[in-house]
Amino acid sequence: MYEIQELTKIYDMGKVKVKALDGVSFAVQDGDMLAIMGRSGSGKSTLLRQMGLLDQPTSGRIIFDGKEVTRLPERERAKLRLRHLGYVFQEYALLGELTAHQNVYLPGMMLGEEGNNYRERARELLELVGLGERMNHYPKELSGGEQQRVAIARALINHPRVLLADEPCANLDTISSGMVMGTLVRLNRELGVTVIFVSHDPDDRKYAQSVLVLSDGRIAERGGLVK
Amino acid sequence: MTRSLKVAGLLAATSIRKGSIGVTLLIILILALVGLNLLFVPGLLGGLVWGANAKVIQTYTADIVIESKRESLLIRDVDHLISRIEAIDGVIAATPRINMGAEFSFDDERTNAVIYGIRPEREKQVFTIHESLIEGSYLDPGDREGILLGIQLAGADQPDIELYYRSLRRVHAGDRITVTYANGLEKKYTVRGVFHTEYIQTDLQAFVTEKELRAVNPLPPEHATSIHVNTAPDADINAIVAQISSIRNDLKILTWEDYAGIVRSMTDSFAVINAILNVVNLLVAGITVFIVTYIDVVNRRRQIGIQRAIGITPGSITLAYLMRATFYALAGIILASLVFIYLVVPLEAQYPFHFPFGDVYLRVELSGMLRTALILLSAALVAAFIPVWAVMRIKILDAIWG
Numbered sequence: 235m236y237e238i239q240e241l242t243k244i245y246d247m248g249k250v251k252v253k254a255l256d257g258v259s260f261a262v263q264d265g266d267m268l269a270i271m272g273r274s275g276s277g278k279s280t281l282l283r284q285m286g287l288l289d290q291p292t293s294g295r296i297i298f299d300g301k302e303v304t305r306l307p308e309r310e311r312a313k314l315r316l317r318h319l320g321y322v323f324q325e326y327a328l329l330g331e332l333t334a335h336q337n338v339y340l341p342g343m344m345l346g347e348e349g350n351n352y353r354e355r356a357r358e359l360l361e362l363v364g365l366g367e368r369m370n371h372y373p374k375e376l377s378g379g380e381q382q383r384v385a386i387a388r389a390l391i392n393h394p395r396v397l398l399a400d401e402p403c404a405n406l407d408t409i410s411s412g413m414v415m416g417t418l419v420r421l422n423r424e425l426g427v428t429v430i431f432v433s434h435d436p437d438d439r440k441y442a443q444s445v446l447v448l449s450d451g452r453i454a455e456r457g458g459l460v461k
Numbered sequence: 462m463t464r465s466l467k468v469a470g471l472l473a474a475t476s477i478r479k480g481s482i483g484v485t486l487l488i489i490l491i492l493a494l495v496g497l498n499l500l501f502v503p504g505l506l507g508g509l510v511w512g513a514n515a516k517v518i519q520t521y522t523a524d525i526v527i528e529s530k531r532e533s534l535l536i537r538d539v540d541h542l543i544s545r546i547e548a549i550d551g552v553i554a555a556t557p558r559i560n561m562g563a564e565f566s567f568d569d570e571r572t573n574a575v576i577y578g579i580r581p582e583r584e585k586q587v588f589t590i591h592e593s594l595i596e597g598s599y600l601d602p603g604d605r606e607g608i609l610l611g612i613q614l615a616g617a618d619q620p621d622i623e624l625y626y627r628s629l630r631r632v633h634a635g636d637r638i639t640v641t642y643a644n645g646l647e648k649k650y651t652v653r654g655v656f657h658t659e660y661i662q663t664d665l666q667a668f669v670t671e672k673e674l675r676a677v678n679p680l681p682p683e684h685a686t687s688i689h690v691n692t693a694p695d696a697d698i699n700a701i702v703a704q705i706s707s708i709r710n711d712l713k714i715l716t717w718e719d720y721a722g723i724v725r726s727m728t729d730s731f732a733v734i735n736a737i738l739n740v741v742n743l744l745v746a747g748i749t750v751f752i753v754t755y756i757d758v759v760n761r762r763r764q765i766g767i768q769r770a771i772g773i774t775p776g777s778i779t780l781a782y783l784m785r786a787t788f789y790a791l792a793g794i795i796l797a798s799l800v801f802i803y804l805v806v807p808l809e810a811q812y813p814f815h816f817p818f819g820d821v822y823l824r825v826e827l828s829g830m831l832r833t834a835l836i837l838l839s840a841a842l843v844a845a846f847i848p849v850w851a852v853m854r855i856k857i858l859d860a861i862w863g
Binding site: 283286288289308309312313315316317321323327328329330331332336340341343344345346388389392 | 463464465467468471475476478479480764767768769770771772773774775777856857858861
């Protein structure tokens with residue numbers, strides 16, 4: 235599904251240049267549940283943003299489904315994000331003026347499914363993540379864990395091939411974290427969605443099928459099936 | 462396109478519904494005030510021009526003025542010509558005039574003006590001066606002793622009129638004044654009436670009957686210095702002018718617009734003033750919408766970044782802001798139109814503005830209102846587009862995390 239080749243990302247901070255990724259190469263197979271781990275500042279989130287086409291690397295290539303997508307124009311990247319990639323941000327990133335239901339179906343509306351299918355699917359996804367009863371609530375009326383589950387549901391609305399989650403439990407308590415990670419595992423196992431998540435918590439290894447550990451922007455460890 | 466419209470509609474509707482009601486009302490109020498200004502100024506200037514034109518036509522020139530091209534400046538065979546003119550479709554009536562310069566005196570006051578010899582019954586069918594008498598009565602057809610004076614000549618003890626200090630100041634209906642004609646003849650007349658049309662050039666005129674002026678200044682019979690033609694409101698004046706031209710070739714035929722150059726010059730000046738005020742108003746509207754959108758976009762930069770990150774196209778996001786600007790502009794226009802039609806216009810009609818050519822009433826025309834709406838809407842859209850376009854150029858991650 236993904237082929238990452240010699241990916242390098244250098245942030246230009248004026249006089250200082252920070253190398254966040256340094257020649258990272260690896261591949262992700264369909265149906266995998268990959269944990270990208272490492273200490274703070276190791277380049278995990280930077281790597282996920284390049285894979286989610288939210289940013290462009292300084293050098294290297296990203297191949298998605300056999301096509302190079304590294305330097306696509308923004309319009310094409312937006313299309314890919316909308317159709318094939320679901321992205322879950324660390325801090326939920328819901329739209330505060332929309333209800334949970336509207337937040338979830340907005341990308342579906344943008345993709346333009348026939349009729350109102352996206353509304354029904356959004357309702358089903360909210361039920362899937364255990365929030366069927368709260369679909370008409372606004373983000374500020376939901377807990378952190380609930381907001382993150384709404385964000386996961388939103389990421390799934392357009393049947394993405396891959397779900398990218400950037401520290402999805404960073405701001406959550408233990409119970410909420412368990413629910414969110416449990417949801418990701420179910421999506422991977424029951425719906426076959428490829429899940430790539432970033433975490434700095436070593437305990438989260440248990441949810442992954444494979445692990446990539448970064449250190450100073452380089453791959454420090456690449457592991458297969460964890461369980 | 463439908464998808465973009467639906468997404469933009471949802472984003473725009475929710476941002477209006479969930480936004481601050483106070484801020485929304487304030488924006489609409491500011492745009493309504495700008496809209497009101499855009500309606501009021503052209504309405505006032507339109508009313509001013511319309512009022513001035515109406516006074517000129519009704520009291521000074523009529524719709525068409527006919528003069529002579531001949532060296533003597535006299536129109537020959539007047540009665541036959543008038544009967545031919547009145548036979549033209551669209552002509553209501555025509556009246557001849559002869560005139561002569563004269564000096565007027567009353568007690569110690571003296572002034573100069575032109576005296577017109579008129580046919581009173583015909584004049585009433587062409588002009589409305591007889592409806593503007595403030596004292597006395599109109600001339601009778603056979604009157605040889607009476608004279609009608611405009612208020613700017615008589616003064617009538619009204620020092621607030623524009624030319625009071627060059628008038629006879631204290632002359633009223635029933636007073637006897639002395640007229641010394643340009644040919645040296647001096648005669649006393651009884652002032653039959655004083656009229657006040659509120660158009661200065663008319664109110665500087667004096668009238669005696671045609672019979673009387675012919676007696677004072679023997680002209681060849683059937684001759685006049687001018688003929689004034691009143692046409693039906695829906696008549697094609699240019700077509701009538703063409704038909705009169707075809708009767709004889711020794712006539713100089715002018716429409717009221719050709720004759721009243723002062724009004725045309727005033728209209729042109731007002732058009733320039735109107736354009737300048739409109740530009741200022743539009744700048745105010747544009748800057749208002751720009752500031753509102755700019756502050757909003759800056760505050761929502763992160764939200765816009767998230768929208769882009771989840772695949773909402775920049776076109777849909779921009780369209781949402783344009784829809785919101787359209788909502789503000791339309792609400793402002795509707796509010797301005799309602800206030801203008803149901804409050805400002807009736808109020809102004811009760812307390813009209815007073816100008817040298819009469820009371821001025823606001824003119825409301827649908828085409829003008831539509832034009833105002835379109836201009837305000839365009840200004841709002843352009844002003845909203847600029848800040849959104851600027852944010853769309855920022856990288857997604859910079860928009861989300863700054």
